[in-house]
Amino acid sequence: MEKIMMKGNEALAEGAIRAGCRFFAGYPITPQNEVPEYMSRRMPEVDGVFLQAESEVSAINMVYGAGGAGCRAMTSSSSPGISLKQEGISYIACAQVPCVIVNVARGGPGLGGLTSSQADYFQATKGGGHGDYRLIVFSPGTVQEMVDLIGLAFDKADEYRNPAMILSDAIMGQMMEPVVLPEMRDLQQINKPWATTGMKNRGQNLINSLGLLPEDLVRINQELQEKYKRIEANEVRYAVEDVDDADLVLVAYGTSSRIARSAMGLARKEGKKVGLLRPITLWPFPKQPLADLAAAGKRFLVVEMSVGQMVEDVILAVNDRSKVDFFGVPNGAVPTVRQVYNRIMEIL
Amino acid sequence: MHGPRLNILIGAFGSGKTEVAINYALQLKRRGEKVGLVDLDIVNPFFRSRELKAFLRSKGVQLVSAQDGLEAADLPALSPRIFAFLQNTAYQVVLDVGGDPVGARALGRFEEYFSQEPYNLWLVINPYRPGCSTPEELYELARRLEETSKLQINGVIDNTNLGNETTAEIRTTGARIVDEAARLLTVPVVMRTVAPPQTWSAAAGEAILSLELFMTAPWETSPAGEVSEDE
Numbered sequence: 001m002e003k004i005m006m007k008g009n010e011a012l013a014e015g016a017i018r019a020g021c022r023f024f025a026g027y028p029i030t031p032q033n034e035v036p037e038y039m040s041r042r043m044p045e046v047d048g049v050f051l052q053a054e055s056e057v058s059a060i061n062m063v064y065g066a067g068g069a070g071c072r073a074m075t076s077s078s079s080p081g082i083s084l085k086q087e088g089i090s091y092i093a094c095a096q097v098p099c100v101i102v103n104v105a106r107g108g109p110g111l112g113g114l115t116s117s118q119a120d121y122f123q124a125t126k127g128g129g130h131g132d133y134r135l136i137v138f139s140p141g142t143v144q145e146m147v148d149l150i151g152l153a154f155d156k157a158d159e160y161r162n163p164a165m166i167l168s169d170a171i172m173g174q175m176m177e178p179v180v181l182p183e184m185r186d187l188q189q190i191n192k193p194w195a196t197t198g199m200k201n202r203g204q205n206l207i208n209s210l211g212l213l214p215e216d217l218v219r220i221n222q223e224l225q226e227k228y229k230r231i232e233a234n235e236v237r238y239a240v241e242d243v244d245d246a247d248l249v250l251v252a253y254g255t256s257s258r259i260a261r262s263a264m265g266l267a268r269k270e271g272k273k274v275g276l277l278r279p280i281t282l283w284p285f286p287k288q289p290l291a292d293l294a295a296a297g298k299r300f301l302v303v304e305m306s307v308g309q310m311v312e313d314v315i316l317a318v319n320d321r322s323k324v325d326f327f328g329v330p331n332g333a334v335p336t337v338r339q340v341y342n343r344i345m346e347i348l
Numbered sequence: 349m350h351g352p353r354l355n356i357l358i359g360a361f362g363s364g365k366t367e368v369a370i371n372y373a374l375q376l377k378r379r380g381e382k383v384g385l386v387d388l389d390i391v392n393p394f395f396r397s398r399e400l401k402a403f404l405r406s407k408g409v410q411l412v413s414a415q416d417g418l419e420a421a422d423l424p425a426l427s428p429r430i431f432a433f434l435q436n437t438a439y440q441v442v443l444d445v446g447g448d449p450v451g452a453r454a455l456g457r458f459e460e461y462f463s464q465e466p467y468n469l470w471l472v473i474n475p476y477r478p479g480c481s482t483p484e485e486l487y488e489l490a491r492r493l494e495e496t497s498k499l500q501i502n503g504v505i506d507n508t509n510l511g512n513e514t515t516a517e518i519r520t521t522g523a524r525i526v527d528e529a530a531r532l533l534t535v536p537v538v539m540r541t542v543a544p545p546q547t548w549s550a551a552a553g554e555a556i557l558s559l560e561l562f563m564t565a566p567w568e569t570s571p572a573g574e575v576s577e578d579e
Contacts (some may be wrong), residue, residue: 003510005476007362014478030422031394114394114422174394175565176362178476178513255566262567334566 003178007303008143008168009034011179012102013042015147016074019154021100022048023024023066023073025059030114031170032104035076056081060088060101066100067092068207070195072154076102078170079120080111085301089163090129094209094220096227098157100150100312101135104164104173107331108182116170116255117331119306125283125313126166132221134228136164136235137282139253145176149280152183158190160231167282167318169305171255171334237280238289240266246275248348249293251314252303253279256335260303290317297322301347303340305327350486352441352466356455357474358493360480361447364507366397368472368541371559373409381440384433387413388426395563397444403562403572409518410439412448426454434461449496462499469497470538471504475525476518484510486529503538504530505557535540 006014010240013035016024024039036052043050049066059075066073077085082103094100105120109111124137136156138149146168153164196205207270211217242264243249252260257278258344267274279286290300299322302311311326318324327337327343355372357365366389373385383403387397397404398413404547405411433441445451471490475481480489490501494549508514508522523540530537542548543559550556566568 003476003513004478004481005510006475006478010362010478034395130449170394171565176511178510258565258567337567 003180003342005176006143006179007034007174007176008103008140008146009173010038011143011146012076012150012166012168012173013038014181015150016100016154017042017046017048018147018182018184019151019153020072020187020190021074022046022131022187023063024049024075024343025051025066025073026075026077027053027056027059027064027076031104031106032076032174033097034173035102035104036060041225056084060085060092063099064088064092064095064097067097067170068095068196070192070197072158072190074100074102078104078106079108079117082120082123086123086129087295089135090131090133090332091209092163093133093208094131094224095127095286096161096167096224097163097207098154098161100153100157100161100166101126102150102168105167105169108194113332115332115337116171116172116305116334118169118254118304119309119331120167121282121304121306121309122200124165125285133224134162134283136160136162136205136231136284137167138164139167139280139282140172141239141254141257141278141280143172143175144179144279145280146172151185156235158192160227161194162227162231167254169255232284235281235283236286239278239280240289241276241278243275243277243293243298245273246298248301248344248345249275249277249298250301250303250309250340251277251279251290253282253310256303256305259335259337260302260340262337263344266337266341267348268345270345272344274344274348279310285313285317287313289319290323291319294318294321299347300324301343302326305335306331306335350366352468353437354434354443354462354465354467355441356443356445356469356499357472358445358452358455358469358497358501359447359449360477360489361392362477363447363472363480364475364509364541365447365472366395366444367559367563368505368557368562369442370397370400370404370502370562371541371557373404373442374407376440376442377408382438383408384410384412384439384441386433386441386443387411387428388430388443388451390451390454398570400562424545426457430458434458436473445540449492450499455497455499459498467499468503468538469499469501471501472507473504473526473529474507474509475522476508476510481525483525483532484526486525490529490533501533501535503535504533506537506540509541509543512544514530516546517549519546547571574579
């Protein structure tokens, strides 16, 4: 397959279609608008449904319904819109309905601005809505990974019957890079015996998020926690570069990882031994690889496009075995390569 | 430089109009012209020429975009100062129009100027973008752009690229598609872009626009410098 130039948001949308997504509901908000726009054009071509909902709350509940009926379903939005969806996401997590939620994050809090942001890390990885639940959260670091990870997100959502999230940001969504697109997924291969597809010759399938009797709610929660343990054991994904000889390991995801990599290159030119660990799943978080690097005597510098959220998970993983420093910027600003480089040189 | 002083760049979303517009404006400036660059992008609030306002001013290129104070908004609010450039015949004007027919709609507002004097309306093409890979698709796009803008395309710009993975083979394949699209539209290929270190051996009479890439990501080096450092 030939490479083409795609914007992150377009690549995400086409990647979803090729992964078998046939239902999209969403509501306009910058900087994710290319996703619904692309879907509105493309879904009719593959006999799928594109629906511009009347609100974010409606969109996520439509995804709940479509996912429950066994369709690969997704919604996308940007930070304030994702906040609005949280009640629905909590219901979907409890009802164990697979779906994919995309956040092309922008600067907050509040209405905020259109600049890129990584300040939705807590919201994505620590629940976001009410109750003890988790999303499988993927963080693309290239436009190619937009395509690859949304395919994986649909697969993992189905495998675990759990909502998955792509946490992107304005820069990742808007930038253009060459991509190779996968072949169209065969929809016949996607089998969901639990889905509400009409009883025909089987018993009733029931999908809800209700546990009025205390013992029912306990059972539901135990089942969820059991599943989250399996996800934590099997689905951690991350990438490392130049960590073997490194004295200092940068920890960054998405846009920040690109900036950190350039800063690492500058520092290496000055003979500084710097490496990079890039979490690809933000939940489950790569705790063990960080603990191992800490045990091997590496120090850490966490780089984020926020005033510090993922750094808390790095500190927990390192657990006082080594030192963790932080460089971040308040929303509205984007860290520069030079700033990160200067911070590296202060430490080493 | 003779010929029309109003140079309008249109094209599909993401075809590279802004990059071409900035580089073409700088080229005109180097030829000693007075140059105004008009950012008419009402479609996309990212990677717009307005982010380079200070740099362009230092190079002597006047940039007009959104209404003052609304540069970072996703509002279709254009500055009334655009009229000053359109009226002042001492200026070469480069108009960077937003992508797709929806972006070309912004041109309708300035129709009276284009009916008073000749203009270049150039279609910027990158065949490595989705929906732009065949001459037929490009022909359809051109007709829709003409319909929305109520203007006539009279040249195409070959902006074939696959970012930093552009090879000689990609460049040649793209040029063939652009040539065929131009033939269908019965207009000339007025310019081909090349981003060094890539090269292109120009045919006789072919204009080459050597690109410096300004629409960079925060981890790439921009020729405009690192503007946000230690502010």
